[in-house]
Amino acid sequence: MKNRTLAIIKPDGVRDQVVGAIIDKIQKNGFHILAMKLSKLTKESAGEFYAVHKGRPFYDELVTFMSSGACVPIVLEKENAVAEFRNLIGATDPAEAAENTIRKLFAKSKGENVIHGSDSDEMQK
Structure with missing residues (x-):
């Protein structure tokens, strides 16, 4: 059964101009892009999105980083999409x-790792 997952090319990926190469790799691996747009998260929206990590040592740095520049949220579809x-x-x-x-x-690093991938089937809802 096909399902969906959310990917976000993070601000470092946009800044380093690797968005096209990442999208190419995603498509070459059989994923269908259902929606995609260039976006900019506010600190508040980044905090809400990553709320599951609130209280962890890296949370504040993650929220600051994710709101530091443009990002590219992408809805993907494929068999067993999340895994x-x-x-x-x-x-x-x-x-x-x-x-x-x-x-x-x-x-480049654990903190600037170019992409987010959902770890659950949240996009199926």
């Missing part, structure tokens, strides 16, 4: 990410 996309993006820390994953190819 497939999590595999495609790789580990949060690019040093630990598998070869040929988005984070291994484009991310």
